[in-house]
Amino acid sequence: MAEVTRKLGLSTTAIHGGAPRPTPGTGVASPLVQAVNYVQETGTSEGLRYTRYGNTPNAELVQRRLAQLEGSEAALVLSSGMGATSCAMLALLRTGDHLVSSSWIYGGTRKLFSEDIPGMGIEVTFVNPLEPRGWRKALRKTTRVIFLETPVNPTCRVLELNSLQSLAHSEGIALVVDSTFASPVNFRPIEHGVDVVIHSATKYLNGHHDILAGVVCGNEPFIDEVRQKMMVWGQAPDPFACWLLERGLKTIDVRVKRQNENAMEIAEWCSKRPEIAKVHYPGLPSHPDHEIAKTLLDGFGGMLAIELKGAGPAAIRFIHALKLFTYAASLGGVDSLVIEPRYSSHEFMTPDERAKIGIPDGFLRLSIGIENAEDLIADIEQALQQ
Ligand SMILES: Cc1ncc(COP(=O)(O)O)c(C=O)c1O
Structure with missing residues (x-):
């Protein structure tokens, strides 16, 4: 088949970029070569x-x-x-x-x-x-x-x-x-x-x-x-x-776009809830960097944070009540996660140091996955009610 010469879109690049064109008899998926060392030419380090x-x-x-x-x-x-x-x-x-x-x-x-x-x-x-x-x-x-x-x-x-x-x-x-x-x-x-x-x-x-x-x-x-x-x-x-x-x-484009949409829906919903003191999401017009985000980003992202009224103790009760969100470090995957930075990424800072960079006790970071947004919202709602 002829070489594609036009500039490819991001999703096409995510699937085919840098890969040789498969020929008859080769796998459609790339082969995994789980070898640590490889046969070498004699007489050269090339x-x-x-x-x-x-x-x-x-x-x-x-x-x-x-x-x-x-x-x-x-x-x-x-x-x-x-x-x-x-x-x-x-x-x-x-x-x-x-x-x-x-x-x-x-x-x-x-x-x-x-x-x-x-x-x-x-x-x-x-x-x-x-x-x-x-x-x-x-x-x-x-x-x-x-x-x-x-x-x-x-x-x-x-x-x-x-x-x-x-x-x-x-x-x-x-x-x-x-x-x-x-x-x-x-x-x-x-x-x-x-x-x-x-x-x-x-x-x-x-x-x-x-x-x-x-x-x-x-x-x-x-x-x-x-x-x-x-x-x-x-x-x-x-x-x-x-x-x-x-x-x-290969799926990054569809995953991240779905995460952007889910996060936007959840952020908007959270911003109307009386139990939530603050929502941090650059897609919300109330976010201090919303205008910068609109000019720099193609999507507002799948990460958001909330601060509950009732701070630390309320955050712990909320996490215990969640049924779909998993309480775990890391982010960006297809499963939705929740974490308190004071017990994970920022645990070695003092509460004062954290507060100075905008992370008070009870600050919850949500990594939104690709589940159905209405199920994630229902999970947050039932956890808030408890
Ligand atoms: C923004 C950011 N940079 C770097 C890292 C470190 O990555 P890794 O855990 O893959 O070493 C993390 C991990 O959470 C992160 O959130």
């Missing part, structure tokens, strides 16, 4: 394949597809989202360098930036991303990286990128965005001048709560450097995880 090098057939296929989905030159899949962030930082920063990070980031990343990275002689400044001129004030001659997460876990704030990318580029600083909450269906940061995109592929990219993986997207030379770090720090993914990730990606 073509050396080893799972820790990230060049197994299953890793290479899903890497090509992810680069196409994010619109980057290259992508590298690693064994977890934290592995992706750690190796990207190891590739970008050296002793004596300075990192400026949004203070509104996933708890594990916060720990990496406040303990491990400073332990390597790299200085880190955390910035409130909404403070006027906050980013600029934090910059030093040694600043090499600006890091942020948008939409923000778990508050669903959406950060403006235009002025930040001009600032970063005028100073020769790499702008790195953790885009886990959005997925490439809703947001592709590279289209907005971002240099490096990171995902916990454990979440929307895979979408089924059954693998741990991460991805770094960027230009070829940078991805090569991240690969070198991945090889020596031992952060490569298993071929089976790559195979499941590739299979999960």
Whole structure:
């Protein structure tokens, strides 16, 4: 069959991107090659394949597809989202360098930036991303990286990128965005001048709560450097995880669009309930970043958060009463989940520190799945009544 030359849509790319055209006798699904080592040519190191090098057939296929989905030159899949962030930082920063990070980031990343990275002689400044001129004030001659997460876990704030990318580029600083909450269906940061995109592929990219993986997207030379770090720090993914990730990606467009619709319906319903003090969802006109979200995102996402009147004790009663939502960490899969960040991603922060970044006790994060919205709403309703 002739090669397709037109630019493919996101869903088509998610299914076919980077894959060779199947020929008679080959499987329609990609074969899983669960080997750790590969037969090598004699007399040369060309073509050396080893799972820790990230060049197994299953890793290479899903890497090509992810680069196409994010619109980057290259992508590298690693064994977890934290592995992706750690190796990207190891590739970008050296002793004596300075990192400026949004203070509104996933708890594990916060720990990496406040303990491990400073332990390597790299200085880190955390910035409130909404403070006027906050980013600029934090910059030093040694600043090499600006890091942020948008939409923000778990508050669903959406950060403006235009002025930040001009600032970063005028100073020769790499702008790195953790885009886990959005997925490439809703947001592709590279289209907005971002240099490096990171995902916990454990979440929307895979979408089924059954693998741990991460991805770094960027230009070829940078991805090569991240690969070198991945090889020596031992952060490569298993071929089976790559195979499941590739299979999960095939449905990302339909999954995420359904999650967007469900979350919108649930957020609107929750915003009318007297038991709920606050709903955090960028699709609601009342959300402080609704206008930014409308311009940056193609969909408002499947993540939302609620604060119940009655705070912590009410949250615990509510969670106990839920029948469909599962109380579990992680997010972005087809099953709906609920979690309290104070007992999961942000458990190592004090209540005061959490309150400062908008996470009071009793704050509940909902990861909306692809179930029927009316069933999810009925579940929330019966739990609120108890
Ligand atoms: C926004 C964000 N980034 C990174 C991570 C880390 O990903 P992983 O658990 O795959 O290491 C998470 C995990 O929850 C996350 O929510």
